[in-house]
Amino acid sequence: MPVHELIPLRDLQSCCAPLTRAPLSAENAASLASSLKAIAAPARLRILSMIAAHADGEACVCDLTEPLGLSQPTVSHHLRVLVDAGFLEREKRGTWAFFRVADGAMESLTGILGS
Template sequence: MTTALHETAEAQACCAPLVAAPISPADADALARTLKALADPARLRLLSLVAAHDGGEACVCDLTDPVGLSQPTVSHHLKVLVDAGLLTRDKRGVWAYYALVPDTLDSVAAALGTQLRS
C-alpha cells in the first residue's frame, strides 16, 4: 500500500462518522451555565434543603443555619440558582420563599444522559 493510501485508510479508521446529533453550541452554553450553578457544594445542599422542606419550598431564614453560611451568602447562592432556572423566588412581605422549578433537575439529567450516550 502506498503511503498516501495508508494514511487515508488510517484516517478513515479513526475518524468514525457521527451517528447522532451532537449538542448544539447554544444548548451547550445553557447546560454549562446550569452545571456551573450546580458545581458548588453549598448550592447543591441548598437545592436539597429546599426540596426536603414541607411543600417543597423554604424561606431563606430556614436555610442559613443548616448550611452554616451567613444570610447574605445564602441569598447570593439562591440568586445564582434562580438565575440558572433551578429555583423560583416568591417574595411575601419581607421574606423570600424558594422552590424547585418542576422537572428542571430531571431535564438536566436527561440532557447529560442523551449527550453521554450519543
C-alpha cells in the same frame, strides 16, 4: 471571549436533544455549562437538596442560613444563582421570599444528560 446569555434549564431541554443522541451546538453547550456550573458548588447542591426535602418543598433564607453555616447575604447569593439558572423559583410573600425547586428542573437536567 463572548458572554453567552443563559438559557433557563427548562428551555434548554426543549431545544436540545440528549447528549447521547445529537451533538450540542456551541451556544447550547455554553448555556448548559453555565447551568451545570450553577449546581457545581457544594453549598448550592445542599441548598437544592434542603429545599426539595423541606416539609413544604419550599424554604426561605431564614430556614437555610443556620444549617448551612453561611451568612444571609451568602445564602441569598447562592439562591439567586440557582434561580437565574432555572433550578429554583422565587415567590415573594410580604417581606420574605420563599424558594422551591422549579417544576421540571431536575427532569430537564436528567433529560439532557440521559439517553
